Amino acid sequence: MRVALFVTCVNDTLYPRTGQAVVTLLERLGVRVEFPMGQSCCGQPQFNTGYRREAEPLLRRFARAFDGYDHIVTPSGSCAAMVRDNYPRIGRRAAAEGRGGELAEAAASVVPRTVELSEFLVDVLGVVDVGAYYPHSVTYHPTCHGLRMLRLADRPRRLLEHVRGLELIELPGAEECCGFGGTFAVKNAAVSAAMGADKARHVTETGAEAVCTVDNSCQMHIGGTLARAGSTVRPVHLAEILASTEEAPW
Structure with a gap:
């Protein structure tokens, strides 16, 4: 293969x-x-x-x-x-x-x-347990393309649920867009920022240490909004969590 x-x-x-x-x-x-x-x-x-x-x-x-x-x-x-x-x-x-x-x-x-x-x-590959270890509380934001166009459904969540040490916390309004949308964030900056603020607020409400996405673009938008608000929540890509092990933390 x-x-x-x-x-x-x-x-x-x-x-x-x-x-x-x-x-x-x-x-x-x-x-x-x-x-x-x-x-x-x-x-x-x-x-x-x-x-x-x-x-x-x-x-x-x-x-x-x-x-x-x-x-x-x-x-x-x-x-x-x-x-x-x-x-x-x-x-x-x-x-x-x-x-x-x-x-x-x-x-x-x-x-x-x-x-x-x-x-x-x-x-x-037919796996959901990839041998990952990530001892943190995490909330998951399902990005628009993954949710609506690829129809990833619960695949990312199933992978996260099998990570040892990880506490998965439900995100309020999870299926709402974060506001990035590529050039949408440039052409409609005020609307994009307002949507990002809503998403960041929901992330903060969970009390999670990290917010996980399957798109770095959404991770960037949410992470930037959180940082400007003084939040300590860490934006992280799914791959980084799954690559982390007890022997070699990512």
Whole structure:
């Protein structure tokens, strides 16, 4: 089984420890992880802001970079959703405009192989207990793309429930958006900040030591809001918790 890590732009530039945690975790489970150097942005920023044609070269690049791998694993629900939900749209539109079916074929080649980390662990490897140890109280925020587009359901929670030492605390209003939404946070800053403040308040109300997400972008937004409010709650990616063990705390 050939497995590739799609680390994503946000992780690569701002949260490299998340990608490192994924590799540590998967290698501990006996999975050899490869990192194709040809990978770059999936095109989500361009697509979401209306520059659909500009996202096409990135689709092609993605398909080339991950050609030949059985699974493309990413620690980002939003980027996985971009590939699985929006790549086919790009391909269909190109074909409808008479520009051939090459993009549709490229999309079809990667869609079934691209999985978010919790999907890979639960559905492909068939594990929920990954041997993790994290002696802290944690609340979980299910990000919008993971919840509504990938339909991750309880996969991340099941993984957290099997972490030794971890106390999982229910988050009030868990399914409400944190307000980030990529460029939404830039174009609608006041609304985004207000939504973030609501989410941060709910996180603080739990009394948890950490808030966990499956997207570093949401982690960044929630964490920044918490920090500005003087909160000591630590924002942490699911991969970092699952990579942590009693012998080697992440």
